[in-house]
Amino acid sequence: MxxxxxxxxxxxxxxxxxxxxxxxxxxxxxxxxxxxxxxxxxxxxxxxxxxxxxxxxxxxxxxxxxxxxxxxxxxxxxxxxHHAVAPELVGEVWVANLPGAVLPYLYPSRYCESDRLQGFALQHFGGLWQGYGRVMAIRDWVAGHVAFRSNTSDSHTSAVDTLAGREGVCRDFAHLMIALCRAVNIPARFATGIDYGADPALGPTDFHAYVEAYLGNRWYIFDPSGTAIPMGFVRFATGRDAADAAFAxxxxxxxxxxxxxxxxxVPDDEGHLVLPRHRAEALSTDAGAH
Amino acid sequence: MxxxxxxxxxxxxxxxxxxxxxxxxxxxxxxxxxxxxxxxxxxxxxxxxxxxxxxxxxxxxxxxxxxxxxxxxxxxxxxxxHHAVAPELVGEVWVANLPGAVLPYLYPSRYCESDRLQGFALQHFGGLWQGYGRVMAIRDWVAGHVAFRSNTSDSHTSAVDTLAGREGVCRDFAHLMIALCRAVNIPARFATGIDYGADPALGPTDFHAYVEAYLGNRWYIFDPSGTAIPMGFVRFATGRDAADAAFAxxxxxxxxxxxxxxxxxVPDDEGHLVLPRHRAEALSTDAGAH
Amino acid sequence: MxxxxxxxxxxxxxxxxxxxxxxxxxxxxxxxxxxxxxxxxxxxxxxxxxxxxxxxxxxxxxxxxxxxxxxxxxxxxxxxxHHAVAPELVGEVWVANLPGAVLPYLYPSRYCESDRLQGFALQHFGGLWQGYGRVMAIRDWVAGHVAFRSNTSDSHTSAVDTLAGREGVCRDFAHLMIALCRAVNIPARFATGIDYGADPALGPTDFHAYVEAYLGNRWYIFDPSGTAIPMGFVRFATGRDAADAAFAxxxxxxxxxxxxxxxxxVPDDEGHLVLPRHRAEALSTDAGAH
Amino acid sequence: MxxxxxxxxxxxxxxxxxxxxxxxxxxxxxxxxxxxxxxxxxxxxxxxxxxxxxxxxxxxxxxxxxxxxxxxxxxxxxxxxHHAVAPELVGEVWVANLPGAVLPYLYPSRYCESDRLQGFALQHFGGLWQGYGRVMAIRDWVAGHVAFRSNTSDSHTSAVDTLAGREGVCRDFAHLMIALCRAVNIPARFATGIDYGADPALGPTDFHAYVEAYLGNRWYIFDPSGTAIPMGFVRFATGRDAADAAFAxxxxxxxxxxxxxxxxxVPDDEGHLVLPRHRAEALSTDAGAH
Structure with a gap:
């Protein structure tokens, strides 16, 4: 904790x-x-x-x-x-078995035009073993192919823009990862919090945008921009993309x-101080379907 | 009835x-x-x-x-x-007073990029008297400025495309009207049904896409393509846009x-046959907020 | 002079x-x-x-x-x-009669997607009397419907974006006017110079982007942003759009x-000082076809 | 011959x-x-x-x-x-040394938004050894990552669309390859001819779109769709993209x-019949700069 x-x-x-x-x-x-x-x-x-x-x-x-x-x-x-579990135990869910409330996160949204980049997504990630590892592969691909640069994107920048331009801020990383997940039928959503643990060289502490993907029977946390420590993300809001979950x-x-x-x-009631750290487990703050 | x-x-x-x-x-x-x-x-x-x-x-x-x-x-x-009411009694709702579940329909979505055409929308509709009449003005503008033409749009066509190209099918009319409503802070959503009363010259009976806008305290029906009779619309699904509410x-x-x-x-239990007809009242099949 | x-x-x-x-x-x-x-x-x-x-x-x-x-x-x-002539004497040229070198200015370019906004252009300007007056109508429409605002556009902003967003800088005004002209088969090109006569409230003297349309048998000057005095435009470069004719x-x-x-x-050799002023004539610095 | x-x-x-x-x-x-x-x-x-x-x-x-x-x-x-030469002898030309008339082919155009996909291009091709081989690497990448599928694109489809969607016809392959070349500062243009040698399974003989890149001191032929035999391409027109060089x-x-x-x-004057075949040399029908 x-x-x-x-x-x-x-x-x-x-x-x-x-x-x-x-x-x-x-x-x-x-x-x-x-x-x-x-x-x-x-x-x-x-x-x-x-x-x-x-x-x-x-x-x-x-x-x-x-x-x-x-x-x-x-x-x-x-x-x-967190609900923390070994990644290899976390599988994808067939469309037919998804909870009804999860369905909308399969569909394209304003900034995540999964319909337009389906060809790309299938080519790169369509043949991978299904499961947490595939989502992590998408996360790693985005982290490795997009450069973090301030002031290179704006409120109209979408996943297709970032796929072509290969630069942006955390919001753009998140949009691209979400669009790629949806394009291979994995529900994914946009989450906002604070960039706990971010390198001060990137600027003062700021809001953060990251991704949650629906796997097993709950939403798991991913940080495609790789700029902060997921275990320290306090979740404010989630939505289809930044249009839904803007901080303002x-x-x-x-x-x-x-x-x-x-x-x-800060220390807990017993005076123990646990610092968020990078972890190998799959993490979720979601209760899971019942 | x-x-x-x-x-x-x-x-x-x-x-x-x-x-x-x-x-x-x-x-x-x-x-x-x-x-x-x-x-x-x-x-x-x-x-x-x-x-x-x-x-x-x-x-x-x-x-x-x-x-x-x-x-x-x-x-x-x-x-x-239908809940049917005189249009002049139906007002807009301030953002601050909207039911929480209605908020997402204010935001841009895949096919309704209200953020991108806000300038246009404010110029044309920003100054109009707020209320049902303003939504009807948007509906009439779309109906009057977009030409119904089959095979001129596809599954990637968005409201901005239609604003520029001025042609499309019912789905495109709906997307443009929705984006324009949202751009002036009126919640609007995409609805699917059947094109009751459509001119057979447009082809065999088909699915239909139309619009619901949130006014007063409920969702009212609008048909921007003007090709069918709203009173005969059986509602299947609603959503942010066609991505959510496709028939398949x-x-x-x-x-x-x-x-x-x-x-x-068909005749009702007493044997009365009421045919859907164009009506001047504002129509809704929605229960309204309680 | x-x-x-x-x-x-x-x-x-x-x-x-x-x-x-x-x-x-x-x-x-x-x-x-x-x-x-x-x-x-x-x-x-x-x-x-x-x-x-x-x-x-x-x-x-x-x-x-x-x-x-x-x-x-x-x-x-x-x-x-300048070659200066009464506007009513300046007609459009049929596509079949255009000089070969003018043809490329009929086609869509990176920032002037005349193919995408043809529907809009035909609706607004397709039925107007052909000639200088029609181009002026397009110029006036752009001047009247787009707001001059710094930092609302960037190097990716195109005519369709400006048609929807209704704001931008001189470059965006020019792109939109050019796209509209081409969409009704009037050759138009992007020109760069200096914003002679601009209101100092808009900032220090700067480069300027304006439009030349091919009418009669030469290229005439138009200033859709309306921020400067065309008679004072020293032409640097022309091209299909800003991609071709950027100052750097x-x-x-x-x-x-x-x-x-x-x-x-400055005064000429005889010591006469002529100040550029707004003029009603059609102006050109182009030699005309021979 | x-x-x-x-x-x-x-x-x-x-x-x-x-x-x-x-x-x-x-x-x-x-x-x-x-x-x-x-x-x-x-x-x-x-x-x-x-x-x-x-x-x-x-x-x-x-x-x-x-x-x-x-x-x-x-x-x-x-x-x-053809001018035919060993690929390893064909180098790229620094921007400063390009003939003036070649400069426009460095800039983005309607269907080849090299400005938008520069990030992608630099990542994939920015670090390659400069020369014919780099252009061939771009050609091979496009040939290997885009699927030839009729009716998946239309007259609005651009290079960024194809980069994301990964399907199209010869025109789309050409646009994407051109945009990628320009994004790494290699002049490239669109060429139209006939699909000599195309597999009849792809349909009857048709027009063909291919690419010419400026290397050494002339324009060399590339066929990114890989559907026909470059040595049999009779050149009709070239241009920035399909907007300039459409057959109609x-x-x-x-x-x-x-x-x-x-x-x-057909046989030549001496009765020799030479059939176009795939060749390893760099081919050009261009006279070269003088």
């Missing part, structure tokens, strides 16, 4: 009245990710709407901001007790400041 | 063993769409998996077919008792024959 | 040896654009290759730079004696500084 | 008056491709416009057809005496019949 303490601070200048925000910055509450304490503060006097999706456990925070400065800060302490979706034009994020491993 | 009797017959030649199919050809059961009788027959001996999505009421039918001929036939009798998603290569579809209005 | 004196100064940090540059920063020499004096200086000791295209009069300057700072400066004094094409990664550009109208 | 006799027959139903056609179906006359005899016949009474591009030797035939049937037939006998570009809607094409090797 790992205990993590973190804070997220967002700051905006709102110019138009009635600007709506949807935030996904609160830790999901799952069987394997327990929120011990949390605190949310908003600089304006307003009543946010909270909505928890019963299936994904995403916590949507909505508010309509007044013109002026808006500051949103979320602090939490979270225990992560803003309806209107605002000025945004860079988010300020801090995350640390 | 309208009573409709219809049948859908699909035929394939399956070449590879273990070819998975996901069908969306069964009438959704909603508060306003009651299934009186239905019958499903499958030419191969196999046990299909049925899954009903609790929120959309989509009925996914999955099966893994054997090589050889596969024939799937669905017959049903359905009563449609096939995992593997098969030979497909043209679907054979028949639909008729 | 207008006499213009200008300078262009480019500065780079070259990191890899053997980095090739192709510059298009020298004033084209045409019948109506006479170069009175010019001076080119390059901070490194190397022998540039000069190539003048016999048809477009583009002057390509190529050099292979050494690692370190590279500074290129071009100064010139140019007389512009660099083969390798370098660090670029912002170009420093200055342009002024 | 190879002597080839061939005929091309095109048939259309023209519905609108004043429909313009641009044909590229006549054999280019180059130093290495001599036209011994040719005959052109057109079923309508009209005067076609002929234009020969002085640099590419493309022969553009333009005509404005009357409504009704239009049949165009071209017969020719051509001698091909039609301005207006017409009904097209399938082209009927025949090609045979």
């Amino acid at each position: 790992v205990r993590l303490q973190f804070s997220v601070e967002l700051a905006y200048e709102v110019t138009a009245p009635g600007t709506d925000f949807v935030f996904n910055i609160e830790a999901a509450r799952t069987h394997h990710q327990r929120v011990l304490a949390e605190h949310l503060s908003i600089s304006q006097t307003l009543v946010p709407q909270a909505h928890v999706d019963p299936i994904t456990h995403n916590r949507y925070l909505r508010l309509q901001a007044h013109p002026g400065a808006l500051r949103v800060r979320y602090d939490a302490t979270v225990d992560l007790a 979706t803003i309806f209107g034009r605002v000025e945004s400041h860079a988010p300020r994020i801090r995350i640390d491993a | 309208v009573r409709l009797q219809f049948s859908v017959e699909l035929a394939y030649e399956v070449t590879a063993p273990g070819t998975d199919f996901v069908f969306n050809i069964e009438a959704a059961r909603t508060h306003h769409q009651r299934v009186l009788a239905e019958h499903l027959s499958i030419s191969q001996t196999l046990v299909p998996q049925a899954h009903v999505d609790p929120i959309t009421h989509n009925r996914y039918l999955r099966l893994q077919a054997h090589p050889g001929a596969l024939r799937v036939r669905y017959d049903a009798t359905v009563d449609l008792a 998603t096939i995992f593997g290569r098969v030979e497909s024959h043209a679907p054979r579809i028949r639909i008729d209005a | 207008v006499r213009l004196q200008f300078s262009v100064e480019l500065a780079y940090e070259v990191t890899a040896p053997g980095t090739d540059f192709v510059f298009n920063i020298e004033a084209a020499r045409t019948h109506h654009q006479r170069v009175l004096a010019e001076h080119l200086s390059i901070s490194q000791t190397l022998v540039p290759q000069a190539h003048v295209d016999p048809i477009t009069h583009n002057r390509y300057l190529r050099l292979q730079a050494h690692p370190g700072a590279l500074r290129v400066r071009y100064d010139a004094t140019v007389d512009l004696a 094409t660099i083969f390798g990664r370098v660090e670029s500084h912002a170009p420093r550009i200055r342009i002024d109208a | 190879v002597r080839l006799q061939f005929s091309v027959e095109l048939a259309y139903e023209v519905t609108a008056p004043g429909t313009d056609f641009v044909f590229n179906i006549e054999a280019a006359r180059t130093h290495h491709q001599r036209v011994l005899a040719e005959h052109l016949s057109i079923s309508q009474t009209l005067v076609p416009q002929a234009h020969v591009d002085p640099i590419t030797h493309n022969r553009y035939l333009r005509l404005q057809a009357h409504p009704g049937a239009l049949r165009v037939r071209y017969d020719a006998t051509v001698d091909l005496a 570009t039609i301005f207006g809607r017409v009904e097209s019949h399938a082209p009927r094409i025949r090609i045979d090797a």
Whole structure:
């Protein structure tokens, strides 16, 4: 078990009245990710709407901001007790046997046009032994063939763009890996958290985008950008791609400041400090189908 | 109330063993769409998996077919008792007040890149009076500016393609209308049914794609291609776009024959025959939020 | 006649040896654009290759730079004696009668996918009276429907993107106008010069991208972004789109500084100072077909 | 030397008056491709416009057809005496040393978005030994990774689409190879001819699209689809991509019949019959720079 303490601070200048925000910055509450304490503060006097999706456990925070400065800060302490299992025990699931709620993650989405790169995917990964290893092969291929470079992609960049251009940030790595998985009929989704353990040379602590693939009977974590330590990912939201699970979706034009994020491993109740580390097991924070 | 009797017959030649199919050809059961009788027959001996999505009421039918001929036939009798209301009473819903389950329909999807055509949408529809009339204006704009032409689009054609090319089939009309709605913050989704009342000059009775937009507190029906009579639409499935709600998603290569579809209005229990007709009211088969 | 004196100064940090540059920063020499004096200086000791295209009069300057700072400066004094004619006298040319060298400007190019937006173009401009007025209508439409906004587009942005997104810089305005012209069978090309007369509020003097359309028997100037004064455009290069006529094409990664550009109208030999102004006539610096 | 006799027959139903056609179906006359005899016949009474591009030797035939049937037939006998040289003697040319007229073939074009797939190209081919062998490696990669499948692409399909989808026809193979060459700074162009020697299982004799890359001081022939025998390619037209060098570009809607094409090797004046065969040498029909 790992205990993590973190804070997220967002700051905006709102110019138009009635600007709506949807935030996904609160830790999901799952069987394997327990929120011990949390605190949310908003600089304006307003009543946010909270909505928890019963299936994904995403916590949507909505508010309509007044013109002026808006500051949103979320602090939490979270225990992560991953479901960890030997990779060779984790198989793929035939389409016919997938839980119904998993089906949408087989289909192409805005940034993951699995229909367009199916030829590529079949060629590279169609013949591999099915199972966790195949997904890891896709993850490794993306990690090895895409270069991490800031400011080479934007909010319109899709998996096909990245397949051709071979550069991007964590979001682009995730989109490409997801599209490749779906193209060989493996359900995959986009997840957002914090880049725990990232090399400070890549910049200050930031949000992170990674991938969950459905294998065995649950969603397993993969980090195609390879820039952080999966065991330290606190899951905020999941979705088909970044369109669903952005940490902030803003309806209107605002000025945004860079988010300020801090995350640390802290001792548990018995005073043990466990640091997230790279692990060979397949990891999941998902409860699994029942 | 309208009573409709219809049948859908699909035929394939399956070449590879273990070819998975996901069908969306069964009438959704909603508060306003009651299934009186239905019958499903499958030419191969196999046990299909049925899954009903609790929120959309989509009925996914999955099966893994054997090589050889596969024939799937669905017959049903359905009563449609629409929620019908004067358009001027139907308003838009602020993002902050949308039900959580509706949020995903605000975001761009594979075929509805609302992020890319936001400039266009704001220019044309951003300043209109908010409400049902604005959605109808979008519907009318699409109906008036896109030409219905078979074989001008394919499974990769998206809303931006149609915005530029100005031609397509019902699916393309729907994608463009959906993308335009989302770009001005109106939730919209893709719906599939049968083209009741379509001009026989357009070809034999076929599946139909249309649009539902979230207004007031429910999903209302719009037909941007204008080729059929909305009051006669039996809803099969809804989704973000055609990727979610295809009548058949096939995992593997098969030979497909043209679907054979028949639909008729039939007398109700008292012997009254009500024919679907074009109506000025806003129509919905959705129960509304509670 | 207008006499213009200008300078262009480019500065780079070259990191890899053997980095090739192709510059298009020298004033084209045409019948109506006479170069009175010019001076080119390059901070490194190397022998540039000069190539003048016999048809477009583009002057390509190529050099292979050494690692370190590279500074290129071009100064010139140019007389512009436009061919100016009443717009109503300028007609379109049937495809069958176009000079052979003009044909390529009818076809789609990298950033001007006239094939993809033909439907839109025919709908808006297909029915207009053919002639200069139709091209002006296209120019006005682009000027009126696209917003000038810095940093909203990049080197991958194409005409279809701008048609949907409705924002960009002069290059994007030009690409969209060119694509629309070609889609209704009017040859159009991309031209680069300096934004003479631009509002200083848009930033310091910069390169400019505008459009030339083939009408009557020559290429006429249009400025779809409307940010500068066409009569003051010194033509550097023309091409199918920005891929051909960039002021600098660099083969390798370098660090670029912002170009420093200055342009002024100066008195002619008799001491008369003519300032470029907005004019109602159709303007061309092209000699016309013989 | 190879002597080839061939005929091309095109048939259309023209519905609108004043429909313009641009044909590229006549054999280019180059130093290495001599036209011994040719005959052109057109079923309508009209005067076609002929234009020969002085640099590419493309022969553009333009005509404005009357409504009704239009049949165009071209017969020719051509001698091909290739410039043939050992591949290891053919090097790449530095950008700084390329003839000016070759520069445009370095830049991205409509169907060959070399800017978008530069990352991929550099990764795969950036580190290879420069020369003919690198271009052959690109040709082999395309031949080995794209599947020839009719009806999987259309007139909008580009190199990036094919890179992702991995299927297409000869035109798509050519576009992808061209884009990859340009992305590593090797000039490449699209060429059209007849698929001499193609396997009859692929269908009747047809037009063919292949690639010419600029190496040493001339344009060399490559056949990325691998479906025919390069030594038997009679060159019709070359261009940046299919937009420039289509065998027929039609301005207006017409009904097209399938082209009927025949090609045979015939004995030369001394009665020797030389059959085109696959050869290991680098082949060119281009005169080379002077």
